[in-house]
Amino acid sequence: MQQNILGNAEQFKQSFREEAREILVELESALLELNESPQDMELVGRVFRGLHTVKGSGSMFGFEQLAAFTHNLENAFDAVRNGRLTIDSGLVDLTLSALDQMRAMLEEDAADDPAARAMVLERLVQLTGIEDAHKTGSTPATPATSAPEPSRPGGALHRWKIHFQPGPEFLLNGANPLLLVRELAQLGKLSVRACMSQVPPLRELDPERCYVGWELHLETDSAIEAIRDVFIFVEDACELSIDPIEEEQPLLELCAADAVARALDEPRAGSAGRRVYDKPDNAASLRVPAARLDQFVDLVGELVTVQARLSQIASRSEDAEVGAVSEEIERLTAALRETSMNIRMMPIRGTFEKFRRLVHDLARDLGKDVELTIEGAETELDKTVIDQLGDPLMHLIRNSMDHGIEPAELRVARGKRSMAKIHLSARYSGASVLVSVTDDGGGINAEAVRARAVERGLIAADAQLSEAETFALIFQPGFSTAKQVTDVSGRGVGMDVVRQRVESLRGTIDVASRPGQGTSVTLRLPLTLAIIDGLLVRVAAQLFVLPLGSTLECIELTREEIEKANGRRMVNVRGEIVPYIRLREHFNIRAELPKIEQIMVVETDEGRYGFAVDEVLGDCQTVIKSLGRFYRHVQMISGATILGDGTVALILDPQRLVQDSLREAVQRGVRGRPEGSATGRRKAEGLPVKI
Numbered sequence: 001m002q003q004n005i006l007g008n009a010e011q012f013k014q015s016f017r018e019e020a021r022e023i024l025v026e027l028e029s030a031l032l033e034l035n036e037s038p039q040d041m042e043l044v045g046r047v048f049r050g051l052h053t054v055k056g057s058g059s060m061f062g063f064e065q066l067a068a069f070t071h072n073l074e075n076a077f078d079a080v081r082n083g084r085l086t087i088d089s090g091l092v093d094l095t096l097s098a099l100d101q102m103r104a105m106l107e108e109d110a111a112d113d114p115a116a117r118a119m120v121l122e123r124l125v126q127l128t129g130i131e132d133a134h135k136t137g138s139t140p141a142t143p144a145t146s147a148p149e150p151s152r153p154g155g156a157l158h159r160w161k162i163h164f165q166p167g168p169e170f171l172l173n174g175a176n177p178l179l180l181v182r183e184l185a186q187l188g189k190l191s192v193r194a195c196m197s198q199v200p201p202l203r204e205l206d207p208e209r210c211y212v213g214w215e216l217h218l219e220t221d222s223a224i225e226a227i228r229d230v231f232i233f234v235e236d237a238c239e240l241s242i243d244p245i246e247e248e249q250p251l252l253e254l255c256a257a258d259a260v261a262r263a264l265d266e267p268r269a270g271s272a273g274r275r276v277y278d279k280p281d282n283a284a285s286l287r288v289p290a291a292r293l294d295q296f297v298d299l300v301g302e303l304v305t306v307q308a309r310l311s312q313i314a315s316r317s318e319d320a321e322v323g324a325v326s327e328e329i330e331r332l333t334a335a336l337r338e339t340s341m342n343i344r345m346m347p348i349r350g351t352f353e354k355f356r357r358l359v360h361d362l363a364r365d366l367g368k369d370v371e372l373t374i375e376g377a378e379t380e381l382d383k384t385v386i387d388q389l390g391d392p393l394m395h396l397i398r399n400s401m402d403h404g405i406e407p408a409e410l411r412v413a414r415g416k417r418s419m420a421k422i423h424l425s426a427r428y429s430g431a432s433v434l435v436s437v438t439d440d441g442g443g444i445n446a447e448a449v450r451a452r453a454v455e456r457g458l459i460a461a462d463a464q465l466s467e468a469e470t471f472a473l474i475f476q477p478g479f480s481t482a483k484q485v486t487d488v489s490g491r492g493v494g495m496d497v498v499r500q501r502v503e504s505l506r507g508t509i510d511v512a513s514r515p516g517q518g519t520s521v522t523l524r525l526p527l528t529l530a531i532i533d534g535l536l537v538r539v540a541a542q543l544f545v546l547p548l549g550s551t552l553e554c555i556e557l558t559r560e561e562i563e564k565a566n567g568r569r570m571v572n573v574r575g576e577i578v579p580y581i582r583l584r585e586h587f588n589i590r591a592e593l594p595k596i597e598q599i600m601v602v603e604t605d606e607g608r609y610g611f612a613v614d615e616v617l618g619d620c621q622t623v624i625k626s627l628g629r630f631y632r633h634v635q636m637i638s639g640a641t642i643l644g645d646g647t648v649a650l651i652l653d654p655q656r657l658v659q660d661s662l663r664e665a666v667q668r669g670v671r672g673r674p675e676g677s678a679t680g681r682r683k684a685e686g687l688p689v690k691i
Contacts, residue, residue: 016061016233020106023050024099025353031092031099032356038087047095048077049229054102056183057233066105072121073098076128085128093364094123096357157188157221159245165195165213167237172208175234181214183230188220217245290383293344297530300340301623304531307333308620308644337531337621344528346386348426348435349377354390355397359422362401369408369419370401379426381433382528385505389435389525392498396437396521397422399495404441404519414516416440432507432549433527438520444513446470452479471511475499506638508655510605524605524655526638534622534641536649537600537613539583540591543649545622545641546611550602550654554616557597571599571610580610581661602654609658624651636660 027050034043051074059067073095079085098120104112124130162184166177184190195213205211218227227242228235307329314326352374363370381389400422405411408418423438446467453459453473473479477496502509502523510522526532527549534545555573557580565571569580580599584591599610624639631637638651 013061016057016063017106019233020054020058021103022350023054024103024106025350026050028096028099028357029353031095032360034087035089035092035360041081044077044080044087045225048074048081049225051077052226053229053232056180056230059179059183061233063105066102069098069105069117069121070102072124072130075130076124079128079130085130090127094120094127096360098124157219158224160218160220160224160227161243161245162216162218162227163213163239163241164216164231165198165239166210166234167239168209170210170234170237175237177210177212177214180230180234181216184216184218184227187222187226187230188218190219191217213239293383297340297344300337301531303333304337304621304623305642305644309646310644312644334621341382341528341531344383344530345380346383347378347380348386348389348433349374351386351389351393352377352424352426355393355424358394358397359401362398366401367407368401368405370405371419371421373421373423374425375423376426379428379433381426381525382530384530385525385528388501388505389523392501392523393424393435393437395495395498397424400437400439400441400519404439404443406442428527429524432524434522434524436520436522438518440518443515443517443519444471444474444511445515446513449473468511471513474511475509506653508605530624532622532624532651534620534651535600536617536620536643537583537598537611538615538617539587539613540589542587542589543617543643543647544583544613545620545649545651546600546602546654547638547651548619550604552601552603552608555599555601555610557599557612559595573601573608573610576608578608578610580612581657582612584612584614586657586661604655604658606658606662609654611652611654611657622651 027047030043030046030050034040034047037043051070055067055070055074058064058070076085076091076095080087085091101113101117101120105117164177164180166175170177181190181192193215195215196211198213199205199211220226224242231238231240310326311330314323317323356372359370359372362368405420405422406414406416411420412418421440423436425434425436425438427434449470450459450465450473453476454461454463456479458473458476458479459465475495475498479495499509502525505525507523507525510524511519512522513519533548535548535551537544537546553573555571557571561571569582570577571580572578578601582597583589584593594614597612597614598616599612600616601608601610620641620643622641625641626639627634627637636653636656638653640648640650643649
């Protein structure tokens with residue numbers, strides 16, 4: 001039994017860590033907004049409530065040092081709320097430093113430095129004039145029948161009646177009801193009475209259950225949200241009601257069981273509709289470990305493969321009942337697959353918001369004035385993709401701030417605003433998401449990049465490179481144009497990390513830059529890495545899958561049309577000349593040509609392209625399997641999938657296939673597209689060119 005209690009306590013301690021991490025991210029975002037709008041009292045309230053929640057819940061789950069440290073910050077922002085202290089950049093920076101210490105205490109790792117915490121508190125006292133509560137002995141009060149009346153001037157006092165009855169699982173969740181009462185005592189004058197009516201006879205008593213309830217009367221100038229915050233982590237594990245006390249009522253009434261029942265089920269006369277806290281029995285959301293979710297998606301993937309096999313068996317069977325069952329299972333599998341994918345989808349907002357702190361700190365360290373703007377934060381991506389996106393974006397932002405953005409004096413001399421801007425954006429594009437980092441700095445100096453590449457022996461001095469090939473050099477391992485190594489950049493590892501991580505996600509990178517106007521780096525990433533809708537095609541005996549999201553249509557290619565093109569890989573699609581790639585030639589598959597080929601027309605960044613195949617077998621739900629490290633440099637292949645009959649089909653990357661075909665055409669001295677092509681227009685207009 002003791003082992004079960006300890007296990008549950010550790011489980012809910014971990015749950016608190018996860019909740020607290022999210023609160024710290026929200027605190028960081030609110031503080032950075034507050035730095036720009038110091039008069040916004042709504043932001044002050046967000047910061048105060050976040051600190052209050054971490055402090056109260058931290059104490060409840062055994063993080064006493066975290067709670068004591070946070071209590072000092074809470075006092076400072078309480079003084080701001082009451083007009084005794086004003087917000088300035090010094091207080092914001094100090095609080096951001098304090099959040100770093102809170103993260104270390106939360107994780108209980110080696111980065112937790114008591115000396116650093118003491119220094120933060122000392123600077124807080126100097127800045128605010130509010131003494132360290134831990135040193136002055138003003139630690140949270142112990143539960144008692146009354147607490148000192150708060151000395152907050154100017155706030156109207158309200159009286160609240162709080163009924164609090166822990167549920168059957170309350171203690172098993174690691175919660176401590178006495179600590180919650182202690183938290184309430186800090187909000188004002190508190191009267192407490194225990195309700196013992198539910199305590200059973202000794203022979204029926206369960207030692208793991210809390211039978212005692214409490215009726216509490218609180219007189220406070222705090223808003224009702226502050227009372228709610230006390231119970232924020234236990235609201236679904238207890239009976240709780242918060243009602244205003246009428247002026248003529250005494251501060252504490254007798255706590256009879258029937259009176260409590262009436263208070264819960266039948267509101268008192270004069271208070272109808274005024275109950276402000278009544279939670280449903282079941283939580284609206286459920287927190288699930290990522291590993292368990294990944295296992296669930298893997299199982300759905302296996303089910304998709306088995307369902308495909310069943311469909312093939314049913315197609316060969318003459319039994320109508322088998323066919324009906326197969327169709328029903330196919331429908332249910334498709335719904336389950338769609339649901340599992342939606343569960344893994346998360347908005348990119350959390351990742352974007354984390355970079356506000358990075359930009360703030362780097363701007364201070366580099367002596368530059370930079371603002372971060374965000375667009376498309378609600379765009380959703382697979383959680384696996386989002387988890388691996390942080391490092392590439394961090395390196396791109398650091399590179400923009402150090403290399404791209406000029407000093408304020410130079411910006412003004414060039415007719416720009418002294419404050420630079422970095423813009424983070426995300427948007428959907430077919431089956432992909434485009435994530436861009438754009439700055440309004442000086443742009444990429446192509447000549448400097450070229451000179452550095454020649455110096456390092458990456459290219460010959462007389463090499464003729466296109467703009468795209470020149471930009472591609474910045475992603476080479478160890479490449480940097482920085483004249484000296486700093487804490488921010490200069491070692492040449494950042495952009496190489498970006499390239500490797502994006503390629504591991506089966507993504508691509510676009511770079512657009514105009515001298516003196518800025519640079520934009522766009523990452524094209526797949527929506528998901530697990531299961532996609534695909535189109536199964538055949539070339540001789542080889543099977544391939546094309547992503548259905550980028551496929552536009554299918555047309556026939558006859559021998560006569562091939563002869564009319566005079567050897568050029570072009571086809572007329574309703575008046576538009578579309579180039580195509582014959583997969584049998586690209587992959588060197590030697591087999592007799594069929595009389596009629598099929599061309600799958602797809603949309604790429606280079607415009608519309610076709611892929612000539614022998615036969616289109618139909619659409620399929622494709623479970624993506626990695627090819628392993630041995631094939632990690634084969635960029636035209638996104639992965640592989642196992643079909644219903646056990647055979648393996650390679651999943652093609654249309655974007656990479658087109659790029660590879662264009663490179664081969666350039667090397668052979670053959671024009672890759674006709675005049676007026678999308679590629680030519682993009683280069684002429686200075687728009688992104690594919691690397």
